[in-house]
Amino acid sequence: MNKVGAADLLLVSIAMLAATVSFATFGFYQFSEPVQTVSSNRFNFTFRHGANARNELNTFKGTYVRNTGIETPVTIILSLSPEELDRIRRKMIEIDFFSYPSRFNESISSRDITGERTAYESYYILAEYNYGSKEVSWNERYITKNERAAKLTELVTLIKGILESKPEYIALLRPR
Numbered sequence: 001m002n003k004v005g006a007a008d009l010l011l012v013s014i015a016m017l018a019a020t021v022s023f024a025t026f027g028f029y030q031f032s033e034p035v036q037t038v039s040s041n042r043f044n045f046t047f048r049h050g051a052n053a054r055n056e057l058n059t060f061k062g063t064y065v066r067n068t069g070i071e072t073p074v075t076i077i078l079s080l081s082p083e084e085l086d087r088i089r090r091k092m093i094e095i096d097f098f099s100y101p102s103r104f105n106e107s108i109s110s111r112d113i114t115g116e117r118t119a120y121e122s123y124y125i126l127a128e129y130n131y132g133s134k135e136v137s138w139n140e141r142y143i144t145k146n147e148r149a150a151k152l153t154e155l156v157t158l159i160k161g162i163l164e165s166k167p168e169y170i171a172l173l174r175p176r
Helices: 006-032 084-096 147-166 166-173
Strands: 042-050 055-058 063-066 074-077 114-116 121-131 132-139 142-144
Touching: 042 074, 042 084, 055 121, 063 166, 074 084, 074 166, 084 121, 084 147, 147 166
Parallel strands: none
Antiparallel strands: 042 055, 042 121, 055 063, 063 074, 114 142, 121 132
C-alpha cells in the first residue's frame, strides 16, 4: 500500500477545488446571459385599445376584455396561435418598438402635427420578449406626419386585424 503524505492530499484537494470552481464559474457565465432566439416562446403582450384604452387583449392570460364604459366589462378566453404571436413579434422588431419612448405622444414634434381629432383611440402595449419588457402608451388625438407614429399604426392594424378575425371576438360583438 502506498503512503500518501498530507502535502499530497492537500494538493489533490486544491486541484479538485480549482476544477470545481472553474466549472461552476464557466457555467455561471455561460448561462447568465439572456439567450437571443428567433422563436416567440418568450414573447407575450398586453394590448389595450379604444376610448381610454379600456379594451384589453392579454396573451399572458389568454384573455380579452371588452369594456365599452357603458356596460359591465366582459372577459372571454382568447388565445393567439404561435404563428400570430410570431407575426406580431416580428412587426415589433421591424418597427423597432423596443426603442420607443414609454409615452410616445410626448416625443412628437409640434412641427409634425397637421391636425387634431375630437374623437380618438388610445393605446397601451406592454411587451415581454427575451427577459426584457417594454411599455408604450399613446393616442391618436393628433394627425401627424411622424414616421414612427405611422409604424405604430401598422402594428395596431396588425394586432386588431388578428383580434377581429377570431371567432371568440366576433361572438362577443353579437347582441345578447
